[in-house]
Amino acid sequence: MHRPSRRYAILVTLALVGLLAALAAYWSVLLASQRSQQREIEAQTWLRVSRMALAASVQVRTLLSGLDYTLQTLGAAYAARDAAAFDAAVHAVREAYPDGAVLQVAVADASGGIAYSSLDEAGAPRARVSILDREHFQVHARQQAAGMYVSRPVRGRVSQRWSIQLSRALWRDGVFAGVLVLSLSPDYIAQYFDALAVGTGEEVVLLRSDGYYLARSQRQDAVLGTAIPADRAAFFRTDEDSGRYVTDSQVDGLRRMYAWHRVPGLPLIASAGLERSPVLAPGEAEFTRVVARNALGTAAILTTALLAAWLTLQRERSDRRRRLLEERFAQLAQQALARSEERLRSTLHAVRDGLWEWDCTSGKVVWDGRCAEILGYPAEAMALDMERFLDMVHPADRTLVRTAFQGHVGNGQEFRVEMRLRTAAGGWHSVESRGDATQRDAQGQPLQMRGTHTDIQQRVEQVQLIGALLDRGSALVLMATPQGDIAYANERAARSFGLPVGAQPGGERISLQSLQADAQGAQRFADLRATLREQGSARDEARLRLADGSLRWFDLQGSLLDAQDGDGRVVWTLVDVDARRRAESALEHARRTLAAIVDRFPVGVLVADAQGRSIVAANQQAQELLRLDGAPLAGLDLQEFAAGLVPPLGEALLRREGSAFAAGSSVQQLADGRHLEIEAFALLDQGRRLGHCWVISDATERRQRESRLETLALTDALTGVPNRRAFMERLDTEMQHLHAGLVEHAALLMLDIDHFKRVNDTWGHAAGDVVLRELAQTVARALRSQDMVGRIGGEEFAVLLSGAAARATLQRAEELRLAVADRAIGLPEGAALNITISLGVAGLRADDASGATALERADAAMYHSKRNGRNRSTLWSADLPQAAAPEEAGAGR
Numbered sequence: 006m007h008r009p010s011r012r013y014a015i016l017v018t019l020a021l022v023g024l025l026a027a028l029a030a031y032w033s034v035l036l037a038s039q040r041s042q043q044r045e046i047e048a049q050t051w052l053r054v055s056r057m058a059l060a061a062s063v064q065v066r067t068l069l070s071g072l073d074y075t076l077q078t079l080g081a082a083y084a085a086r087d088a089a090a091f092d093a094a095v096h097a098v099r100e101a102y103p104d105g106a107v108l109q110v111a112v113a114d115a116s117g118g119i120a121y122s123s124l125d126e127a128g129a130p131r132a133r134v135s136i137l138d139r140e141h142f143q144v145h146a147r148q149q150a151a152g153m154y155v156s157r158p159v160r161g162r163v164s165q166r167w168s169i170q171l172s173r174a175l176w177r178d179g180v181f182a183g184v185l186v187l188s189l190s191p192d193y194i195a196q197y198f199d200a201l202a203v204g205t206g207e208e209v210v211l212l213r214s215d216g217y218y219l220a221r222s223q224r225q226d227a228v229l230g231t232a233i234p235a236d237r238a239a240f241f242r243t244d245e246d247s248g249r250y251v252t253d254s255q256v257d258g259l260r261r262m263y264a265w266h267r268v269p270g271l272p273l274i275a276s277a278g279l280e281r282s283p284v285l286a287p288g289e290a291e292f293t294r295v296v297a298r299n300a301l302g303t304a305a306i307l308t309t310a311l312l313a314a315w316l317t318l319q320r321e322r323s324d325r326r327r328r329l330l331e332e333r334f335a336q337l338a339q340q341a342l343a344r345s346e347e348r349l350r351s352t353l354h355a356v357r358d359g360l361w362e363w364d365c366t367s368g369k370v371v372w373d374g375r376c377a378e379i380l381g382y383p384a385e386a387m388a389l390d391m392e393r394f395l396d397m398v399h400p401a402d403r404t405l406v407r408t409a410f411q412g413h414v415g416n417g418q419e420f421r422v423e424m425r426l427r428t429a430a431g432g433w434h435s436v437e438s439r440g441d442a443t444q445r446d447a448q449g450q451p452l453q454m455r456g457t458h459t460d461i462q463q464r465v466e467q468v469q470l471i472g473a474l475l476d477r478g479s480a481l482v483l484m485a486t487p488q489g490d491i492a493y494a495n496e497r498a499a500r501s502f503g504l505p506v507g508a509q510p511g512g513e514r515i516s517l518q519s520l521q522a523d524a525q526g527a528q529r530f531a532d533l534r535a536t537l538r539e540q541g542s543a544r545d546e547a548r549l550r551l552a553d554g555s556l557r558w559f560d561l562q563g564s565l566l567d568a569q570d571g572d573g574r575v576v577w578t579l580v581d582v583d584a585r586r587r588a589e590s591a592l593e594h595a596r597r598t599l600a601a602i603v604d605r606f607p608v609g610v611l612v613a614d615a616q617g618r619s620i621v622a623a624n625q626q627a628q629e630l631l632r633l634d635g636a637p638l639a640g641l642d643l644q645e646f647a648a649g650l651v652p653p654l655g656e657a658l659l660r661r662e663g664s665a666f667a668a669g670s671s672v673q674q675l676a677d678g679r680h681l682e683i684e685a686f687a688l689l690d691q692g693r694r695l696g697h698c699w700v701i702s703d704a705t706e707r708r709q710r711e712s713r714l715e716t717l718a719l720t721d722a723l724t725g726v727p728n729r730r731a732f733m734e735r736l737d738t739e740m741q742h743l744h745a746g747l748v749e750h751a752a753l754l755m756l757d758i759d760h761f762k763r764v765n766d767t768w769g770h771a772a773g774d775v776v777l778r779e780l781a782q783t784v785a786r787a788l789r790s791q792d793m794v795g796r797i798g799g800e801e802f803a804v805l806l807s808g809a810a811a812r813a814t815l816q817r818a819e820e821l822r823l824a825v826a827d828r829a830i831g832l833p834e835g836a837a838l839n840i841t842i843s844l845g846v847a848g849l850r851a852d853d854a855s856g857a858t859a860l861e862r863a864d865a866a867m868y869h870s871k872r873n874g875r876n877r878s879t880l881w882s883a884d885l886p887q888a889a890a891p892e893e894a895g896a897g898r
């Protein structure tokens with residue numbers, strides 16, 4: 006599998022290596038060519054500059070040869086000692102050269118003094134000038150120069166002009182006689198060079214062999230008086246007459262290619278220089294351009310080659326993948342084919358249909374071995390005549406077989422029939438027979454038919470089993486076509502709705518919708534079918550009309566026969582829920598009745614659930630008594646509801662005993678003066694707690710009535726002050742307070758009208774009553790709020806003074822006695838009457854068993870007052886009966 010890929014990779018790599026080698030060769034040739042062109046340009050340039058140097062050398066040689074000749078001529082003239090002739094010769098020399106070229110012609114004698122100068126004015130006396138120190142004089146004086154000597158440029162001491170001294174020695178009679186000097190302007194030489202060197206990049210110079218500049222084609226002034234650098238001068242220290250080198254000019258810094266030539270016969274060198282870069286730059290630029298262009302081309306070639314290589318490899322990889330896939334597919338296809346063949350084989354084996362053939366003319370039927378085998382006969386072909394065949398068909402199915410055959414022959418319908426055939430064992434076996442005419446006569450009548458027998462016994466049994474299962478259940482099962490018609494009914498459904506059992510015959514089918522009790526039900530059923538289509542199942546309860554015309558409630562549950570096909574057949578399971586619906590209806594009726602009764606109950610009723618969490622029922626009366634708005638109470642949270650009630654109703658409702666609400670009755674007084682009686686009890690059913698109930702009633706009137714009765718029971722009817730019972734209760738309470746230390750003191754005061762019998766006797770009983778009432782009022786008015794007066798007996802009254810000490814009470818008794826005595830009582834007849842009273846005072850003691858004990862002491866003190874003349878007050882003391890002079894007050898006052 007990997008071999009092709011590796012081979013491809015090697016091939017691609019080799020191709021790339023080959024390409025790289027070709028490119029390397031190309032580049033090598035290209036670079037060599039470019040370098041050769043460069044070298045050619047350089048060689049041409051060297052040739053040119055060398056020629057320039059040679060030309061300069063020749064020109065200098067020509068010029069200086071001419072001047073040497075001039076010097077020789079002038080020397081001869083000077084030797085002739087004819088001053089005028091010498092002067093004329095000098096003049097001629099100056100005339101022969103351009104103006105400014107020959108600056109001076111001078112003669113120095115043997116001692117260096119200037120004996121002649123062309124600059125001297127004729128006849129004018131001349132200052133003594135010596136050139137003894139000058140190089141050119143000393144060279145000749147020392148005989149170091151054989152011919153003409155060319156000096157370094159010297160600057161004129163007076164003129165400041167540069168000049169080159171061309172000099173020759175003068176000899177007279179073999180003796181050194183002086184020096185003839187011709188001063189030549191370097192400019193004159195430079196003019197020669199101008200024609201050779203063009204522009205600033207080109208340069209021609211004339212040098213002495215020692216490197217000193219004599220002339221330069223440009224910027225001469227910058228170099229005169231100087232020498233070229235030593236390293237450059239070293240180039241000239243050779244035996245060669247010419248040479249070349251490349252260096253940077255010290256004058257302008259330009260890099261030049263220099264060529265030099267010696268001036269023949271003279272220690273001078275003519276040198277020419279050409280600036281390097283303008284000469285070579287175009288070639289180098291072209292070289293750069295060529296390299297750049299070729300580099301781009303190379304890069305393009307390499308990129309293309311790499312891309313091609315990559316694409317090639319990719320393609321090879323995808324080809325390989327495709328090949329792998331194809332191989333895989335081929336494998337899978339082969340496997341699938343094998344499986345399919347296996348399935349076909351097993352299907353053929355499993356189906357195992359039998360074949361039959363029927364000769365319509367003779368009526369002879371031939372079964373193959375499989376047909377016989379299905380029925381339990383030996384698996385051999387069987388030949389049957391029509392009579393025998395029909396005899397083997399179940400009597401109930403014979404008509405079916407005949408009808409199917411006639412339908413096929415007469416109307417061309419498909420011959421397909423399910424029938425039971427007799428088995429070898431004598432039982433019945435279900436077979437589906439299908440067939441077709443294989444030969445027909447001229448009229449189209451079948452002459453021969455061929456077909457198959459399929460063993461459907463198992464299927465039939467399964468259908469029977471399903472049918473039995475469907476019929477055994479309590480549910481009614483119907484299957485509806487997509488149009489809503491009943492296509493199948495199980496036994497119960499068939500019985501209920503008057504339908505055939507099982508699959509419904511075609512033709513006029515009954516729609517499921519038509520079974521609905523009314524139009525509303527039909528609409529609901531249509532909606533249910535829509536829900537079923539969307540959700541795959543649907544459920545509702547509906548009232549359906551039975552075969553006998555009665556209506557019954559059914560729980561209808563529909564599910565799609567094929568869950569994927571919402572518009573397909575639907576299986577409806579119907580469960581009779583009529584009894585439950587009727588029970589629910591009755592229950593609902595009972596509940597409503599109960600609710601109506603509760604609502605009309607004259608007292609408030611509130612019912613909570615078994616857990617005491619929420620209110621389940623409340624009537625109108627409860628609403629009104631609890632002063633609630635009309636919002637329904639049922640469903641409210643009990644705790645929240647109780648928290649919203651006015652105190653102390655909430656606490657009273659939620660009072661608990663253990664885990665349950667407390668049972669029992671209580672009356673709650675509200676801030677608005679009302680009294681509500683709440684009776685709470687658990688709702689139990691055979692010991693099971695169903696809930697809790699509160700019965701609420703308005704007890705205000707009853708309470709008032711009871712209060713009135715209570716008041717009456719404790720009030721003396723005649724005088725309106727508390728009667729004995731009320732007084733004694735209060736006295737006992739005071740005693741308890743005393744015992745408990747709630748009060749420090751308390752005292753009793755007993756008073757009795759003196760000779761009251763006489764009042765009755767004199768003024769009548771009614772007048773006596775008036776007196777009693779007036780006395781009671783007088784006493785009541787004199788008391789503090791914490792005190793209490795009570796009528797103890799006929800004309801006897803008692804007063805309880807809470808917090809008062811006994812002795813202080815005696816004083817109060819006296820005040821009361823005087824107040825009574827001073828008050829005239831108006832009688833009914835118009836007469837006025839003054840009465841007196843006798844009083845007894847006793848303090849309540851902590852050791853008293855009861856209030857009655859204290860009352861007895863006060864009574865004893867009061868009788869003491871009576872016995873001692875009446876109209877007085879006595880404070881009880883222990884020795885009172887025996888006391889000679891008991892402490893008493895007011896007697897006879």
Ligand SMILES: Nc1nc2c(ncn2[C@@H]2O[C@H](COP(=O)(O)OP(=O)(O)OP(=O)(O)O)[C@@H](O)[C@H]2O)c(=O)[nH]1
Binds near residue numbers: 763771772777
């Ligand atoms: N009008 C009238 N008289 C009453 C009433 N209750 C008692 N009495 C009379 O009060 C009188 C009491 O008389 P007594 O017990 O003898 O005492 P008294 O006449 O006041 O004489 P002393 O108490 O000893 O001063 C009787 O005549 C009773 O009939 C009453 O409700 N109305």
